[in-house]
Amino acid sequence: MTPEPPMSQEPPMTPEPPVTVGSTATPLLEVDDLRTTFHTPRGAVRAVDGVSLRLSAGETIGVVGESGSGKSVLGRTIMGLISAGPATEVQGTVRIGGRDVHALAPGERRRLWGPEVAMVFQDPMTSLNPTKRIGTHLTETLRLHLGLRRGAAADRAIELLVQVGIPEPRRRVRQFPHELSGGMRQRVVIALALACSPKLLIADEPTTALDVTVQKQILDLLGTLAERLDMATILISHDLGVIAGRTDRVAVMYAGRIAETAATAAVFEHPLHPYTDALIGSIPRLSNEPHAELRVIDGNPPDMSAPPPGCRFAPRCVHAFERCREEAPPPHEPLAYDARHSVACHAPLLPAPNADSGNADSGNADSMNGGDD
Amino acid sequence: MAGSGTVHLRESEQPVLSVRDLVVEFPVGRRQKVHAVSGLNLDLLAGETLGILGESGCGKSSAGRAFMQMPPPTSGSVLLHGTELTRLRSRELRRARAKMQMIMQDPVSSLNPRRRVRDLVAEGLSIWGFEGEDEDRLIRETLHAVGLEPEVVWNRRPHELSGGQCQRVCIARALMLKPSVLICDEPVASLDVSVQAQILNLLERSKRSHLLSLVFIAHDVAVVKNISDRVMVLYLGKTCEVLPSAHLDTRAVHPYTRLLLASVPEATEGGSRQTQPATELPSPLDPPSGCRFRTRCPLATDRCAAEEPVLRELGPGHFVACHHVDAAHVPTA
Structure with missing residues (x-):
């Protein structure tokens, strides 16, 4: 579903209340001890269990985790698409531009979607309405959120399609979603998300359904647009490769919690959490010799309706000891030499003392290409 | 293959599975048909893993299923231990196919x-x-x-x-059933990374313990390189390049293989990030004339439209179907 359900009754022209963002010290996004719990017949499933995050304007963070780690639920809860309800419990706060997403009335929240925060989903076919033309998707959004008139909206729609690299935009606006390829549809979804110039874009597995050559195009496009529009991005993916080249910081999720968060280069060069380390080790790499034995993580991720006590990775962790099984490590333990590298582990894989610490630090520079890898 | 040819075949070495001129087409009404696989030739030696690499729509799965005769190919031959599977009746086929x-x-x-x-x-x-x-x-x-x-x-x-x-x-x-050939069609594509590694290791182990030959069909370049001995790159039903997988990342020269390699997201990323215009896979209903990759190829010339390239040998075990690359383009490692 696109973030704007057509059933809204409020006048489309309500001007946006001014929001203090960017220039002030407040980060664009503040997530504090967020917990999303689903009550199911099998018991409470704690999909997100105590996540805190900060994101400044223009910054890109990658959220990486395996299926069931809670990364998608986190994205949707930040967006406010998942909110408290009969079977859903949301605790903690999400502030976008200083406003608490989950304290807003539904109508208010809807006004946040578009100009403040927008989302791109995995499957571009189901994010578009199959009975509406490409142009209608865009003009509908532009007229509702920005109050553009019909002609102006149509012109802007073409501009947006050009911006996302769609050839022959004048022909495309007349087409239906099924007439476009998967990569082209995902470009339309991105155009739709950018229609109101959001300050924060949440991309949830935006390329998982696409071929590798198209994946590269889409990731390049997202990177370029984020830079050009000074947009903060949360890139959610299961693919470490996707995250590695294209984010400033990474948060590695496991079983609803953040296991490790740091500058991207630091995470890939010196993973401190045994899970991160094992995950990186289990990726087949192009530089491996054929038939190289891959490292594996034994066992399976925990059942989130009955997670293990203590550290959730302990049952699969080769370094686990008594304390890990009894006591959950504090969620964010910053390192002595790098305050922005934090790890939730009783026995992190610390690099040899005074070696390489300067190197890992330099990765914190917020430039996108700063990772120099 | 995006041409045709058979130079890469190793007739002398008694392949377990050999496939000749395999064509798979699906009618889609209005007298049109999808050209899923157009003239595929391959052989699989005992104990070998052959990786078939390509993106969606390249015909890799259709080819794998045609080997199994589910459904049987439109034309061409599939020999398993010297038995022609395409001519067998269903009962005989089931018995032969158990292997x-x-x-x-x-x-x-x-x-x-x-x-x-x-x-x-x-x-x-x-x-x-x-x-x-x-x-x-x-x-x-x-x-x-x-x-x-x-x-x-x-x-x-x-x-x-x-x-x-x-x-x-x-x-x-x-x-x-103690088979001698195992066809794996994207066996790890739907699995998490950590589980994927377990299954890949298991396949390697099973291959050794059960003396299998593997056809490993996948879209993931790194996965294919890790498990295969040889890699065959397909594009729109045609073969682009065949080479030992140890050289996949260093010596591949076909422009399509290079594009695939350049698209692999890895930590070592950087370089240009301009917005490229979207490129489309041509319709398999009406594939381009000549070399099928020419519509997306940076090297394409008039010759590519007129004449289909044939597989040529560039080095030991390395074959490529392209008019514009030759042995001089292969980096010597």
Whole structure:
């Protein structure tokens, strides 16, 4: 579903209340001890269990985790698409531009979607309405959120399609979603998300359904647009490769919690959490010799309706000891030499003392290409 | 292959599986047809893993299924241990095909949800009438070999297992009939990274312990390189390049293989990030004339439209179908 359900009754022209963002010290996004719990017949499933995050304007963070780690639920809860309800419990706060997403009335929240925060989903076919033309998707959004008139909206729609690299935009606006390829549809979804110039874009597995050559195009496009529009991005993916080249910081999720968060280069060069380390080790790499034995993580991720006590990775962790099984490590333990590298582990894989610490630090520079890898 | 040719075949070496001029087409009404595979030639030697690499729509899955005769190819020949499968009647085919088993992408939906693990694994045996008191012991051994605890999973149904465990059951089931060829169609595409590594290691181990030859079909360049001895790159139903997988990342020269390699997201990323205009895969209903890759190829010239390139040998075991690259382009490592 696109973030704007057509059933809204409020006048489309309500001007946006001014929001203090960017220039002030407040980060664009503040997530504090967020917990999303689903009550199911099998018991409470704690999909997100105590996540805190900060994101400044223009910054890109990658959220990486395996299926069931809670990364998608986190994205949707930040967006406010998942909110408290009969079977859903949301605790903690999400502030976008200083406003608490989950304290807003539904109508208010809807006004946040578009100009403040927008989302791109995995499957571009189901994010578009199959009975509406490409142009209608865009003009509908532009007229509702920005109050553009019909002609102006149509012109802007073409501009947006050009911006996302769609050839022959004048022909495309007349087409239906099924007439476009998967990569082209995902470009339309991105155009739709950018229609109101959001300050924060949440991309949830935006390329998982696409071929590798198209994946590269889409990731390049997202990177370029984020830079050009000074947009903060949360890139959610299961693919470490996707995250590695294209984010400033990474948060590695496991079983609803953040296991490790740091500058991207630091995470890939010196993973401190045994899970991160094992995950990186289990990726087949192009530089491996054929038939190289891959490292594996034994066992399976925990059942989130009955997670293990203590550290959730302990049952699969080769370094686990008594304390890990009894006591959950504090969620964010910053390192002595790098305050922005934090790890939730009783026995992190610390690099040899005074070696390489300067190197890992330099990765914190917020430039996108700063990772120099 | 995006041309044709047979120079890469190794007739002298008694392949386990050999495929000649394989064509798979699907009618789609209005007298149109999808050209899924157009003239594929390959051979698979004993103990070898052949990786078939390509993006969606390149015909890799259609080819894998045509080897299995499900459905049989439009034309061409598939020889398994010298037996021509395409000419066999269904009963004979089933008997001959027991030596070639297939593992599918989605392990959960390829298992009957109502049956228990024991019966799922035993099915092949009971169809072939190998039943006996040894049956349970054999099933236990096989389950053990694929890393499942027989006592734990024995009576479970697929929904009680994780995706990785289901894939293990599929592998156990395929191994029960002691096949010599295993066709793996994207066996790890639907699995998490950590589970993917377990299954890849398991396939390597099973290959050694059961003396298998593998056809490994996948879209992931790194996965294919890790498991294969040789790699064959397909594009729109035609072969682009065949080369030893050890040289995949360093010596591949076909522009399409280079594009695939350049698209692999890896930590070592950087370089240009301009917005490229979207490129489209040409329709398989009406593939381009000549070289099928020419519409996306940076090297394309008039010759590519007029004349289909034929596979040529560039070096030992390295074959490429392109008018514009030759041995001089191969980097010497």
